[in-house]
Amino acid sequence: MLLLLIVLCPIAAAVLIMIGAPARATALFASIATLLMTLFALALFDRGVHEFQYISSFAVSTGWGINFAVGLDGLSLIMVLLAAIVTVAAIWFTDKIDKYEHAFYACLLLISGGAIGAFASLDLFFFYAFHELALIPTFLLIGIWGNDNRSAAAWKITIYLALGSFILLLGLILLYQSVPIAARSFDIRTLQEAAGQIAPEAQRHIYLILLIGFGILVSLFPFHTWAPDAYAAAPAPAAMLHAGVLKKFGLYGLLRLAIPLLPAGAHHWTNLLLVLLLGNIIYVGLVTIAQKRLDRMLGYSSVMHMGYIFLGIASANLLGVTGASILIFAHGLSIALLFAIAGEVRKRTNTMVLSDLGGLAKVMPLAGLAFGFGAFAAIGLPGFANFAAEVMIFFGAFRNGFAIERFHIFQVATVLALWGVVISAVYMLRAYRKVFMGALGERWRNLVDLRPGLRLPVTLLIVALLWFGFYPQSLVRILSPVLQTYLSTKQP
Amino acid sequence: MIAPPNLEIAVLILGMLLLMFEAFMDKIDKRVFAFAGILGLTTVLIGTFYLAPVPQIDHASGFWSFYTADPLAIFFKRFALLTTILVLVMMIDYAPTVRGSVAGVTVQAGLGEFFALPILTCAGLMYIASAIDFVMIFVSIELVTISFYVLVSFTRRNPLTLEAGVKYLVLSALSTAFLVYGITWIFGVTGETNLDRITAALANSNIDQTAMLFGAVLVLVALGFKIAAVPFQIWVPDVYQGAPTPVTAFLSVGSKAAGFVVLLRVLRPFLMLPKMDRLLVVVALLTLLYGNLAALPQGNLKRLLAYSSIAHAGYLLIGVACFDGPAVTFYLVAYLLMTLLSFAVLIVVAQQAGERITDFDGLAKRSPFLAFAMLIGMISLAGVPFTIGFFGKFFIFYSALAHHQTVLVVVGAITVACGFYYYLKVVRAMYWRPAVKNDAIPVSGLSRVVMSALIVAIIWFGVYPEPILRALQPPSGQVAMKSAADH
Numbered sequence: 011m012l013l014l015l016i017v018l019c020p021i022a023a024a025v026l027i028m029i030g031a032p033a034r035a036t037a038l039f040a041s042i043a044t045l046l047m048t049l050f051a052l053a054l055f056d057r058g059v060h061e062f063q064y065i066s067s068f069a070v071s072t073g074w075g076i077n078f079a080v081g082l083d084g085l086s087l088i089m090v091l092l093a094a095i096v097t098v099a100a101i102w103f104t105d106k107i108d109k110y111e112h113a114f115y116a117c118l119l120l121i122s123g124g125a126i127g128a129f130a131s132l133d134l135f136f137f138y139a140f141h142e143l144a145l146i147p148t149f150l151l152i153g154i155w156g157n158d159n160r161s162a163a164a165w166k167i168t169i170y171l172a173l174g175s176f177i178l179l180l181g182l183i184l185l186y187q188s189v190p191i192a193a194r195s196f197d198i199r200t201l202q203e204a205a206g207q208i209a210p211e212a213q214r215h216i217y218l219i220l221l222i223g224f225g226i227l228v229s230l231f232p233f234h235t236w237a238p239d240a241y242a243a244a245p246a247p248a249a250m251l252h253a254g255v256l257k258k259f260g261l262y263g264l265l266r267l268a269i270p271l272l273p274a275g276a277h278h279w280t281n282l283l284l285v286l287l288l289g290n291i292i293y294v295g296l297v298t299i300a301q302k303r304l305d306r307m308l309g310y311s312s313v314m315h316m317g318y319i320f321l322g323i324a325s326a327n328l329l330g331v332t333g334a335s336i337l338i339f340a341h342g343l344s345i346a347l348l349f350a351i352a353g354e355v356r357k358r359t360n361t362m363v364l365s366d367l368g369g370l371a372k373v374m375p376l377a378g379l380a381f382g383f384g385a386f387a388a389i390g391l392p393g394f395a396n397f398a399a400e401v402m403i404f405f406g407a408f409r410n411g412f413a414i415e416r417f418h419i420f421q422v423a424t425v426l427a428l429w430g431v432v433i434s435a436v437y438m439l440r441a442y443r444k445v446f447m448g449a450l451g452e453r454w455r456n457l458v459d460l461r462p463g464l465r466l467p468v469t470l471l472i473v474a475l476l477w478f479g480f481y482p483q484s485l486v487r488i489l490s491p492v493l494q495t496y497l498s499t500k501q502p
Numbered sequence: 503m504i505a506p507p508n509l510e511i512a513v514l515i516l517g518m519l520l521l522m523f524e525a526f527m528d529k530i531d532k533r534v535f536a537f538a539g540i541l542g543l544t545t546v547l548i549g550t551f552y553l554a555p556v557p558q559i560d561h562a563s564g565f566w567s568f569y570t571a572d573p574l575a576i577f578f579k580r581f582a583l584l585t586t587i588l589v590l591v592m593m594i595d596y597a598p599t600v601r602g603s604v605a606g607v608t609v610q611a612g613l614g615e616f617f618a619l620p621i622l623t624c625a626g627l628m629y630i631a632s633a634i635d636f637v638m639i640f641v642s643i644e645l646v647t648i649s650f651y652v653l654v655s656f657t658r659r660n661p662l663t664l665e666a667g668v669k670y671l672v673l674s675a676l677s678t679a680f681l682v683y684g685i686t687w688i689f690g691v692t693g694e695t696n697l698d699r700i701t702a703a704l705a706n707s708n709i710d711q712t713a714m715l716f717g718a719v720l721v722l723v724a725l726g727f728k729i730a731a732v733p734f735q736i737w738v739p740d741v742y743q744g745a746p747t748p749v750t751a752f753l754s755v756g757s758k759a760a761g762f763v764v765l766l767r768v769l770r771p772f773l774m775l776p777k778m779d780r781l782l783v784v785v786a787l788l789t790l791l792y793g794n795l796a797a798l799p800q801g802n803l804k805r806l807l808a809y810s811s812i813a814h815a816g817y818l819l820i821g822v823a824c825f826d827g828p829a830v831t832f833y834l835v836a837y838l839l840m841t842l843l844s845f846a847v848l849i850v851v852a853q854q855a856g857e858r859i860t861d862f863d864g865l866a867k868r869s870p871f872l873a874f875a876m877l878i879g880m881i882s883l884a885g886v887p888f889t890i891g892f893f894g895k896f897f898i899f900y901s902a903l904a905h906h907q908t909v910l911v912v913v914g915a916i917t918v919a920c921g922f923y924y925y926l927k928v929v930r931a932m933y934w935r936p937a938v939k940n941d942a943i944p945v946s947g948l949s950r951v952v953m954s955a956l957i958v959a960i961i962w963f964g965v966y967p968e969p970i971l972r973a974l975q976p977p978s979g980q981v982a983m984k985s986a987a988d989h
Contacts, residue, residue, distance in 0.1 A: 071968045078965075110866065110933075139887030146881055149926060153934045161934070168926060172884075173919040179896070180911060183903050 012051055013064035013080050016090065017130050019044045020097065020123035021143075024116040034104070037115040041101045041122070045094040055087060060491035062086075062132060062199065070135075076196050079132040084488040085335060089129035089262050092342045095474055096254040097122040099467040100247040103350045105357065107155065114155060117147035118247055125255045129262060134182050134196040137266075141227075141259050142175055148256075151248040152240060157305075157356070163243035170236040174226025178263070181219035185271065188212040202270055210274040217268055217275025221283065228260035229313045230320065231289030238309030242362075246353020253312045254346035258338045261319050265335060269326065270496040276326060283324045284423045290317030292426060295433035299440075303362045304352050307441055311388060311434065312345050321427055322403035325420065330406025331493050333399045336485050340387065340395035340478065347384035347471040351377050354464075355445065358457045364441060369450030373457045378446040380460075380468045385438040387475050390431055394475050398482035404428060503554035506571035509546055509579060510628045516542040517621035524614030532613035536594050539621050540587050547583040550576060567696050568638040577831065577973060578631035578763050581838065585756045586624035588842045591952050592748040593617060595849050600746065603657035616656055620752060623649040630760045636685045636695040639764055643681070643728070646760060647674050650753065654745040666744025673737045677727035684720030687713060701771040711775060718772045719781070725768075728761030730812045731819060732788040739796075742808030747852065750804065751845035754811040755838050762818060762834060766827050773825065782823040787913055790816030794917035797924045803848055804857045806924060807841070810883060813921065814841075820914060821898045824905045828974050829897040835970055836882070836894035839963075843956040844879035846949060847872050854943045859928055864937025872943060873932040875953045882960050884925040885918060889964040 023040030027033050056063060062081030070076045082090065100118060107114045120143055127140030145168065152164035185201075185208075186194060193204035208216075222233075229237040237257075241249045268276055276283075291314060298310035319341070322334025354377055355370065356362055371378030387394035404424055411418035417425075460468070478485055520535050556571045593600075593616060600616055626645030633639040651674070655667020689695055691714045692703035703709060726734040742750045772778050793813030800806040814837055821830035848857065851872060855861035866873040882889035895918070902910050945953075963970060 070966055071971060073968075073971055113866075113933075139892070142887040142892075146877075146886060146929075149929070150933055153930060161930075164930075165923070165926075169919055169922055172922040173915065176915050176918050180899065180903065180915065183896075183900050187904060 011064075011066060012047060013082055013130055014066045016044055016047045016051065016094075017080055017123070017127045019047070020119040020126065024119035024123060027112050027116045027119070030112070033112045033115040034101075037101045037104075037119055038098075040119065041094070041097045044122075044126070045098050048091050048094040051082065052087060052091060055082070055084075055488065057084075057487050058491065060084070060495040065132070067132070074196075075194070076135045077133050078136055079197065080127075080130040081132045081199075082130060083492045084490070085262070085265060085492050086129045087488060088335065088339050088485060089258065090126055092258070092339050093122060093125045093129065093255045095470060096250060096342055096346045099346055099350060099471055100250040100254075102467040103250070103353065103464065104247045110154060113150065114245075117151045118251060120144060120147040121151075121248070121251045121256055125251075125259060128259050132198050134186065134198065134201075137198070137263070138175070138179055138182055141256075144252075144256050145171055145175070148240075148244075148248065148252060152244045155245045155248075156243040157245070158243055159239065160243045163239040167236045167240035170226060170233070174223055174233070176223075177219060177226065178223030181216055181223050184212075184216050184219065185267065188216060198266065205271050208271060210278075213272040213275030214278045215275075217272045217279055220264070220268055220272070221279065224260035224263050225286070226260075227263075228257055228316050228320075229290075230260075230316065231286050231294060231313075234290070234294060234313045234316075237313045238306050241309035241312065241349070242303065242305040246349055246356070249309075249349040249353070250346040253309075253349060254342040257312070257316075258342055261316070261323065261334070261338050264323050265331065265496075269323070269331060269493075273326065276324075280324055280326075281419060283320060284419060287317040287320035287324065288423060288426055290314055290320065291430035292433070295430050295437075299433065299437045301437070302364055304355070304364055304367070304441060304445060305362045307364070307437060308345070308348050308352055311348075311437065312341075314430065314434065315341050315345075315388065317430065318400055318403055318427065321407050321423065322399075325403070325407040325410050326497070327406050327410060328490070328493055328497055329402050329409065331497065332486055332489050333402025333404075333406055335489050335493070336395060336478070336482060337399035337403060339485065340399050340475065343471050343475050344384050344387035344394070344396060347380060347468065347475075348388065350468070350471075351381040351384065354460060359454065364444040367445045367451070367454075368448040369446070370454060370457065371446035372450045373454060374446075374459045376460045376465070376468075380472065381446060382442060383472050383475065385442050387479075389435045389438050393479045395478035395482060395485075396475075398479055400431070504549050504552055505554050506556065506576070506632070507565075507569060509549060510625050510632075512546050512549070513543070513583075513621060513625040513628060516546075517618055517625065520618040520621065521615070524618060532617065533594055533597060535614050536590050536597075536617040539617055540590050543583050543587050543590070543621065543624065547580060547587070550580050550583070568635040569632045570634045571632060573974070574763070574766070574827070574831070575632040578759065579628045581759055581835065582624050582627035582631065582756060585627075585752065585759070585838055585842070586620050588846070588952065588956075589620055589748050589752045589756075590617065591948060592751060592842075592846055592849050593620070595846075595853070595946060595949055596746060596748050599853065600657055603659040603663070612656070615652075616746075619649050619653050623653070623752070623756065627756050627760050631763050633764070634697050634767060636688065636697070639767075640681060640685060643760070643764070644678065646757065647678065650674075650749070650757065653749045653752070654741060656749065657746050660744070662744040663746065664744075666741045669737050670741045670745075673727065677724045677734070680720050680727075681724035684717045684722075684724065687717030687720065691717065697767060697771055701774065704771055704774045715775050715777070718768075718775055718778065721768060722765075722772075722781070722785075725761050725765050726785065729758050729765065729818070730789075730815045731785050732792040732812070732816075735789070735792065735812050735815075738812055739805050739808045742811070743802065743805045747804065747845060747849045747857075750807075751842055754807065754845075755841055758811065758815065759834050759838070762822070762830060765822055766830065769822065769825065779823065782819065783907065783910060786816055786819035786823050786910060789813075789819055790910075790913055790917045792816075794920040794924075798920060800924065801860070802858050803862070803928065804852075806859070806928075807844060807848070810921075810924070811841070813917065814883075816917070817895065817898050817914070820902050820907070820910050823910065824901040824907060826897070826901040828971070829894075829901050831974050832897055832967070832970060833894035836890040836963075839956055839960050840879050840882040840889070840891050843875060843953060843960065844883065846953055846956070847876045847879065850945055850949060851876075851943060855939075859931050860935075862928060862931040863935035865932040865943075867937045868940060869943045869945070871950070871953075872945065875957055876932060877929055878957050878960055880925040880928050882964070884921050887964070888961060890960050890967070892964060893967045 065081040067079035124143030131137040301307035410420035629642035797809035882891035
């Protein structure tokens with residue numbers, strides 16, 4: 011019941027706003043209520059078991075065995091928590107909207123509700139459907155309220171994601187059809203029980219299709235080109251929600267489906283995935299350094315960091331997968347913070363070109379501080395949740411197939427991926443210097459800092475980053491029962 | 503309790519009564535006839551839920567060898583009735599345009615026929631749903647087609663309409679010729695016109711399969727014309743664009759559904775022929791590609807919907823190629839709801855602004871309700887989850903994957919992505935673009951109610967499709983459907 015409220019709260023609020031409830035008040039109230047309920051669910055969560063908790067289930071089609079079922083285990087709990095935190099921040103950061111104010115908030119809430127619903131769904135059908143709920147709102151958000159090159163960006167992200175989702179849908183149907191008829195179910199719990207019964211050959215096909223489908227949604231190299239354009243053009247709250255939360259759906263899907271159900275398929279395609287994720291880390295990383303605009307730099311950096319998470323997923327051991335899960339959470343918070351501050355800078359200066367900016371920390375000290383925190387977290391400095399997660403990923407990946415006398419492909423990939431930390435330090439620090447340090451340009455003298463009301467969401471994000479950075483064990487304890495079960499699945 | 507054949511008779515009498523009264527009462531507001539028609543059809547629709555069971559008699563000869571009242575037939579009778587009711591509602595909105603483009607002595611000349619003809623068409627559609635004999639199939643298809651000849655060219659002062667009427671007449675007559683010729687070949691080979699007995703005759707090994715195949719292909723050509731399958735789709739864009747918009751909606755839903763019912767019925771004997779399944783796959787592929795690719799550059803919404811109707815015929819043909827009757831039927835229901843909703847909005851907007859997509863610029867500012875209704879129609883046509891259009895695609899592609907139709911699935915994925923582009927083009931116009939004018943577009947109370955009902959139905963069945971799935975199947979049918987999908 012509690013979880014049902016968490017899932018339906020943003021969607022109900024979106025409907026109310028479209029009917030005519032006061033937009034900002036309703037949206038803020040709904041998002042804060044969602045966050046509070048999620049924290050409540052976190053507090054009451056039984057950390058010792060791997061089973062789903064807070065389950066509610068309603069039959070939708072008996073003939074097809076489709077149920078509307080929601081439930082939380084450790085993995086989905088931290089995803090819902092991430093979504094709830096970023097939603098509050100994104101809605102709080104929304105300024106006055108000049109046209110269709112109601113629609114703006116309704117779209118934000120639909121993206122958030124879609125993401126929460128997808129993370130909480132126990133049924134493959136709704137897992138998929140909730141994610142797609144965010145597609146049209148994204149199209150509208152970028153198209154109506156976007157910046158600069160909004161038209162092209164909105165088309166690109168929508169067509170890309172529609173295609174990716176459709177490929178994903180085909181993969182999910184194939185997954186459903188691959189288990190013996192008696193064991194077939196759209197229910198993730200039942201599928202989990204049938205995990206060992208999928209033939210290795212079928213696993214290979216399905217994993218590849220899912221990897222492409224999810225990969226497009228997560229901007230896996232070479233399907234990443236939609237992301238920088240879309241995030242550069244999107245209004246800041248939309249970019250926060252999309253890059254911070256919605257994009258993580260694909261990674262969550264791989265963790266939830268591919269790791270327990272298709273281990274043989276994952277093993278077969280490991281080398282391919284390693285090459286692609288190095289494309290994310292090294293190639294996209296270098297592209298990020300070359301960016302001349304802050305918004306595109308952040309967009310590319312969010313693509314680049316997906317590479318680490320994929321590395322953790324590819325490593326397929328407890329350490330790496332736990333690291334990947336935590337990095338999903340940490341990156342969601344840090345990128346939301348960065349997009350929020352970049353949005354504030356854009357609002358005041360109307361430019362995102364790095365060379366035009368400079369010295370803004372003198373007039374916007376709070377924004378500078380917040381951006382600094384976000385940048386340090388994104389680089390992966392110790393003390394932030396990102397650091398804890400990346401360390402786990404690197405150790406987990408390095409350990410795979412390790413032999414003292416020669417380097418296995420995983421060791422090579424890990425060493426190359428480590429250079430990504432250097433690359434991200436280069437572009438983040440360079441951007442920080444160019445925007446906030448140096449001489450203050452004459453025309454920026456009269457800028458004002460973040461208004462006091464915004465201190466709260468900024469603090470929320472930074473505190474979460476630091477808390478889980480110093481105490482990642484709190485996340486590990488929640489995650490480990492379910493991940494341990496997933497990784498010990500018997501294979502035929 | 504009503505005997506099934508009385509349904510069609512009731513509809514026919516209703517249509518004729520309306521025509522007769524119309525001839526003698528030229529003083530009253532002609533829209534009364536539309537309301538009377540809606541009321542009468544609704545009564546019949548309610549009547550379909552109180553049918554007497556079919557008598558258990560010998561089906562080998564007599565009336566019941568032409569006519570069946572199986573669940574599929576009943577389902578499509580309801581389908582035809584619902585479509586006609588919705589089309590009549592649209593026709594009321596469209597009446598001012600008709601008045602302007604029909605020559606007559608009085609102001610309302612012609613409106614009475616405009617409202618009465620669809621009811622006769624509806625009777626034809628209901629007969630098609632029940633036809634299990636080629637003679638019956640032919641006669642009922644002709645009833646539908648001939649009333650469409652009149653309807654398509656109804657606003658005859660408009661040259662585009664006249665062009666549409668001529669094109670429809672010539673090509674439709676040609677397809678009829680194909681149908682009759684095909685039937686004669688089949689009759690020549692098997693000596694039967696009843697579908698069951700043709701199936702039985704085909705099981706006999708000493709029939710001439712080549713001749714039978716030739717006849718079957720000719721019949722498929724005629725049906726391809728009805729359902730707008732490539733390469734028999736050439737008439738569609740021009741006729742859809744030129745015909746009065748409610749008639750276009752009727753053509754694209756009613757006529758197409760009729761074609762698919764007949765296709766499903768004749769599939770059982772035809773599938774015993776060699777190479778038939780491959781032929782269907784090729785036609786489905788061509789239809790998908792042509793419909794979707796040609797829709798991409800369209801700037802006129804009515805024409806766009808014409809190409810989209812071809813595209814959806816492609817998805818339906820995937821279901822046909824996989825022999826999945828329930829999936830096809832479900833898709834047709836989805837198609838009915840979302841297409842009629844889009845046409846209903848188009849009619850209202852077109853009277854004030856125009857039919858081009860640019861005429862929809864800023865509609866969200868002018869009339870938020872109409873824009874929202876169009877948004878729901880478009881995203882359902884594109885196949886976004888939580889709308890009925892998604893479930894339609896889901897069932898179709900489920901069965902394609904179960905039958906290992908890899909090529910169809912791959913092409914389908916590409917065309918779905920195309921679909922997002924051209925349907926969202928309309929959404930872009932309504933929400934992104936600034937409005938040229940700012941005055942609200944008036945919507946009549948009845949249309950508003952009907953549009954709201956369609957929106958609710960699209961979303962409701964998009965979340966909870968069970969009522970339709972249940973109506974599609976006799977109690978034991980679920981097992982049959984599952985096993986058909988799984989084999």
